[in-house]
Amino acid sequence: MSSPILKLIAQRIALGILLLLAISVLIFAGTQILPGDVAQAILGQSATPESLANLREQLGLNDPAYVRYFHWLGGVLTGDLGTAMSSGQDIATSIKGRLWNTLFLAFWAAIVAVPLAIILGLIAVRYRNGWVDKLISGLALASTSFPEFFIGYLLVYFFAVKWQIFPAISTVYDGMPFGERMQAIALPATALTLVVLAHMMRMTRAAILNVMQSAYVETAELKGLSAFSVIRKHAFPNAIAPIINVVMLNLAYLIVGVVVVEVIFVYPGMGQYLVDHVTKRDVPVVQAVGLIFAAVYISLNIIADIAAIVANPRLRHPK
Amino acid sequence: MADGKAKSTPLLDIRNLRIEATVYPPGEAPKNIVLVHDVSLTLEKGKVLGLIGESGAGKSTIGLSSMGYGRGGVRITGGEVILNGRDILKGGKEGFRKLRGREVCYVAQSAAAAFNPAHRLMDQVVEATLLHGTATRAEAEKRAVALFRKLSLPNPETIGERFPHQVSGGQLQRVMTAMALCSEPDLIVFDEPTTALDVTTQIDVLAAIKDAIRDTHVAALYITHDLAVVAQVSDEIMVLRHGRLVEWGGTRQIIKEPRQEYTNALVSVHEIEHQEQNPGATPFLSVKNVTAAYGGGQVKVLKNVSVDIYPGQTLAVVGESGSGKSTLARAITGLLPPEQGTVTFDGRPLANRLADRPKEDLRQLQMIYQMADVAMNPRQTVGTIIGRPLEFYFGMRGRERDKRVAELLDEIEMGKGFVDRYPAELSGGQKQRVCIARSLAAKPKLIICDEVTSALDPLVANGILKLLLNLQQHEKVAYLFITHDLATVKSIADSIAVMYRGEVVRYGSKSKVLTPPFDAYTDLLLSSVPEMEIGWLEKAIKGRRMASAGN
Numbered sequence: 090m091s092s093p094i095l096k097l098i099a100q101r102i103a104l105g106i107l108l109l110l111a112i113s114v115l116i117f118a119g120t121q122i123l124p125g126d127v128a129q130a131i132l133g134q135s136a137t138p139e140s141l142a143n144l145r146e147q148l149g150l151n152d153p154a155y156v157r158y159f160h161w162l163g164g165v166l167t168g169d170l171g172t173a174m175s176s177g178q179d180i181a182t183s184i185k186g187r188l189w190n191t192l193f194l195a196f197w198a199a200i201v202a203v204p205l206a207i208i209l210g211l212i213a214v215r216y217r218n219g220w221v222d223k224l225i226s227g228l229a230l231a232s233t234s235f236p237e238f239f240i241g242y243l244l245v246y247f248f249a250v251k252w253q254i255f256p257a258i259s260t261v262y263d264g265m266p267f268g269e270r271m272q273a274i275a276l277p278a279t280a281l282t283l284v285v286l287a288h289m290m291r292m293t294r295a296a297i298l299n300v301m302q303s304a305y306v307e308t309a310e311l312k313g314l315s316a317f318s319v320i321r322k323h324a325f326p327n328a329i330a331p332i333i334n335v336v337m338l339n340l341a342y343l344i345v346g347v348v349v350v351e352v353i354f355v356y357p358g359m360g361q362y363l364v365d366h367v368t369k370r371d372v373p374v375v376q377a378v379g380l381i382f383a384a385v386y387i388s389l390n391i392i393a394d395i396a397a398i399v400a401n402p403r404l405r406h407p408k
Numbered sequence: 409m410a411d412g413k414a415k416s417t418p419l420l421d422i423r424n425l426r427i428e429a430t431v432y433p434p435g436e437a438p439k440n441i442v443l444v445h446d447v448s449l450t451l452e453k454g455k456v457l458g459l460i461g462e463s464g465a466g467k468s469t470i471g472l473s474s475m476g477y478g479r480g481g482v483r484i485t486g487g488e489v490i491l492n493g494r495d496i497l498k499g500g501k502e503g504f505r506k507l508r509g510r511e512v513c514y515v516a517q518s519a520a521a522a523f524n525p526a527h528r529l530m531d532q533v534v535e536a537t538l539l540h541g542t543a544t545r546a547e548a549e550k551r552a553v554a555l556f557r558k559l560s561l562p563n564p565e566t567i568g569e570r571f572p573h574q575v576s577g578g579q580l581q582r583v584m585t586a587m588a589l590c591s592e593p594d595l596i597v598f599d600e601p602t603t604a605l606d607v608t609t610q611i612d613v614l615a616a617i618k619d620a621i622r623d624t625h626v627a628a629l630y631i632t633h634d635l636a637v638v639a640q641v642s643d644e645i646m647v648l649r650h651g652r653l654v655e656w657g658g659t660r661q662i663i664k665e666p667r668q669e670y671t672n673a674l675v676s677v678h679e680i681e682h683q684e685q686n687p688g689a690t691p692f693l694s695v696k697n698v699t700a701a702y703g704g705g706q707v708k709v710l711k712n713v714s715v716d717i718y719p720g721q722t723l724a725v726v727g728e729s730g731s732g733k734s735t736l737a738r739a740i741t742g743l744l745p746p747e748q749g750t751v752t753f754d755g756r757p758l759a760n761r762l763a764d765r766p767k768e769d770l771r772q773l774q775m776i777y778q779m780a781d782v783a784m785n786p787r788q789t790v791g792t793i794i795g796r797p798l799e800f801y802f803g804m805r806g807r808e809r810d811k812r813v814a815e816l817l818d819e820i821e822m823g824k825g826f827v828d829r830y831p832a833e834l835s836g837g838q839k840q841r842v843c844i845a846r847s848l849a850a851k852p853k854l855i856i857c858d859e860v861t862s863a864l865d866p867l868v869a870n871g872i873l874k875l876l877l878n879l880q881q882h883e884k885v886a887y888l889f890i891t892h893d894l895a896t897v898k899s900i901a902d903s904i905a906v907m908y909r910g911e912v913v914r915y916g917s918k919s920k921v922l923t924p925p926f927d928a929y930t931d932l933l934l935s936s937v938p939e940m941e942i943g944w945l946e947k948a949i950k951g952r953r954m955a956s957a958g959n
Contacts, residue, residue: 304521311475312509312536326526402526402571 093407097398105391112383113165117158120372130370131174161376170377175369180377184362188381190261191351191358194274195343198281202343203336206286210293210332214320217298226294229287241280241353248276259354277354281347285339292335296328303327330397337393345382417493418450419594419627420474426486427469427478427651443469443482444651453594454625458642458659460635460674462865463836466651467631471597474629475512476504492594509536513588517600519580523572529583530568537591548590555586558623559616578609582616589624596621598630602637606728606892607936614640614938615949633865635674636938639663640945647671663940673867675940680873680899684918687903691716692886693740693854698749700739705747709735711910712749717854720884724897724918726933727907733890736907737856740888741773771801774847778859780839784831790817790842791827797849816845819882820875837868841875848883856888861896873900894937898922906930 128144129136145151149160164171170180209229213222232240249257259273300306301324309323348360355361359378366374398404427444444466451457459467473484476496488495496507513536516522523532534548543551549568556564559582572580581601588596601617602610618641621628632638638645638659645662647654647670655668666672693716700710709732717723725733738744740751742762751758753772759765774797777783784793794813798804804812814824820841831839840860847855857876861869877900879885889900897904897918904921906914908929914921926934935948 304516304518305524307479308514308516308522308532309524309535310508311472311477311514313505313507313539314509314535315505323524323526327524403573406571406574408574 094398094404097404098395101391101394101398105387109384109387112387113162113380114158116376116379116383117161118154120376121154123372165377165380171373173366173371173374175366175371175374180374184359184377184381186263187357187359187362190356191344191347191360193270194277194281194347194351194356194358195340197271197274198278198285198343199340201278202282202285202339203289205282206289206336207293207332209286209290210297211317211320211325213290213294214297214301214324215317217294222294226291229290232283233287235283237280237284237349238353240283241277241350244276244280245353257354259356261357274356277347277350277356280350280353281343284350285342289332289335289339293328293332296331297324300324300327326400329400333396333400334393337389337396341386341389344385419453419492420449420451420629421490422447422449422470422473422487423490424448424487425470425473425484425489427466427473427482428485429478429480429482442651444473446487447648447651447653448487449646449656451595451627451629454627455644456621456628456630456642458638458645459629459631459648460633460638460645461648461654462633462867464650465648467648468599469651470648471599471629471631472514474595474597475508475514477508506540509593510540510542510591511593512595512597513591513593515581515584515588515596515598515601518604519584519601520572520577520604522584523580525572527571528568529570529572529575533568533583533587533590536587540591542591551592552586552590555589555620556583558620559583559586560612561586578605578613581605581613585613585617585620589620589626592624593626595627595629598628598632600632601630603632603634607894607938608728608932610637611936611938611945611948615945617641618945634938635663636940636944639940639942640938647674660942663942680870680877682877682899682901685718685721685902687716687721687917688718691718692754693717694752695736695740696750696752698736698739698746698751700735700744700746702744709910710739710746713907713910713912714749715905715912715915717886717888718902719853720880720886721902722880722887722889722900724889724891724901724904725907726891726894726897726904728892728933730909731907732910733892733907734858735910737775737858737888737890741775741856767801771797771850772853773856774850774852774854775856775858776840776843776847776860778862780836780843780860780863781831783843784839784846786831788830789827790829790831790834793831793842794845794849797846801850812849816849819848819879820845835868836864837871840864840872844872844875844879848879848885851883852885854886854888856890858890859892860889862891862893869896876900894934906933 128141128148128150132140132144149157152160161171168181170184172178173180173183209225213225216222245257248255255275256273257276259277261270261273265273297320301320306319306323309319314322344359347358348364350356351358351360352364359381363375363378366378424446425444425448426442426446428440428442430438431441432438447466447470449457449470459471461467469479469482472479473489474491476484476489476499478484484497489497491507491511496503499507523529530549530552533552534545537543537548537551538545552568553564556567561567561579561582567575567579567583575583585601598617602613605613614637621641628641630638630641635645639662642659644657645659646656647662647668649670655662655666655671657667662671663675666675695713695715698710698713699708701708713732713736715723715725715736725736727733735744739746742758742760742765745760753769758769762770791810791813794816795804795809798809798812810827813827817824817826822838822841826834826838826842831842834842843860861872864872873896876887880887887900889897891897901918903917904915905912906921906929914927914930921930922934932952935951938944
């Protein structure tokens, strides 16, 4: 590793942190603009003006906005996400388990979806414009075109109701044995896989096809390499940067976009948690979840950027 | 190698080869076109056959057919390709894969593009050898290092650890030759291996290739459009045109006593007589002590350059790539504002930056580029392209404009029928003519021609040069002619500036610049231009006083 690379990586990370700070301002400002008064919301319509004033004082609602922002930010940085208004529970503690559940589900969906998408993309390139390619593209497109709730219900209907292989409701709890846990998430993970598969597959195919026009691919063919070796050894390494990018976007989606799937399968993840508290207008929870989602999104994109930098031999081995 | 048995059965015997492709013209039904019409050739072991012709002659297509390869949907539809005694066209895909990289290897025009940027050179050089299992990795690498040494690459032991972007173009071309030789093939197809290189680098690569062919006794098909180059390496030369054989004979016969008129035209190309004009009293454009740099002054590309251009005359700027020729044009046009120095036009200084120049100044300086096809909007017709400067500078509209467009088309020797054509429907030479008409439309005092003939076939390029000279006589326009090709310079220039690493090393009238005594660099440049003469290469290498910058 040489210094220009380290410098580029440091730049990306610094930019990411800056971006995250900007987003925290936006999230804070956004929730402040929303109509309604937190104190009123907590105490309800029947509260007396005195008790409202007391609670406002207690919650620091009378301070100017920037003081409240830094107070909130300071809390976030020290791991204190505040307390949920609706339940009075500490947000950090309730999020911890749910974030873990969401990551667990996303991890297994990704483990299946990413290699599958890339391999299907490679196969599609190998048999480009033939029936195999068209079949893969068609199926992948179909699975993306169906709304995820539809796929979810289809899976529930067949695998849970008709054949009764997997549970329809993905209940997980602390200390659940690994095997049972895997069985519980089988259906939501499958639904997620089907949702993100096509995008990654088609981008892999397009990125590699783009490289297939290069003179060095012809060189490889003229060495007598088989079609698949040409794609794997000579085309794929040069298409890696755009592929990583789209993979990371989809991984981010697996974490922050799972709301619908989690609701369908009643899976206790971040999405469920967010939806529950949006309906309750629980602003501190929405802020906390929003910030976490933003952090996940930004860090995955930083990873994609860094991977693209590291994958570039010109940057890795300067003249 | 060259025993009696080899003589009787040639290594490669192509019989009545027919190659077709399907084209898809917009709005019409797809149709078959024949690229190669029943061409036959034979090649003995250890011999070199030069395939020569203009683009579209089918030389690469024929060369690649010896590996059973058709570029971009090209199909071999007839004839036989007999290699080592068997018809490879009957072997199918598996058969092709077994012979590619083992019996026949390929050296591409641009090694810079033909090496995979993601892998180290050594891995790519030995790849075919390992794939076909003809040697172990250690043996193959040893062989590769020996070849690197033979091809006089610097640091032969360690150059294989480098990535393609870490090695210069001339070196890459030699590494590619080593890659082709590494699996010890019987035949190598060289496809314009030196065309993309500077003349001074070309001569080194050419000599390296020639030595390697001689020492390894490999046979070769050497494809090029440059007859002088192929005359240095070939035993025999085959002239092709439009996919048909024109003439096939020994190298000496082809270049000294061509039997066909077309061969004769190829041999005598570049013989334009241009009488040098004396510089007038005052230049209309003066570049004075201009220094320019990229990257905020980081990389100085022009150092204290001064040249003058006289009305209706041509200043040729010659030099290798990276010598600052095009940057000089950018500085004059204001695309790259100089850091120091001035450009005066008609006695007054021009604004440094393009944005600060009035429209009238923009009109006076026009440009023509190397790549005519990317210099035109593909969705505009020829009429729109040429009419645009008429509207922009003179406010011409309607019939008046159309009349002027027709006149201009006439001047570039293209008929009215081209008005409604799109660039894609024109040949390379026609595209460049349209670009010339577009620049003429502005009635400029100076046209900057940046390598305008480099991408064209010799005969077409010749036509363009003649056109430019004619136009100069009629329109009294001056040219700043940027080129790396000294033969072109001789036929068009009145004065010459030789550039080397951002500096003008020699400047004056054509006769003065081209008359000895020369400085070392001009000598290198002049002596590197291939001459149509057998044995020129050895003589030129012997007489060199300095090494070229590309190595």
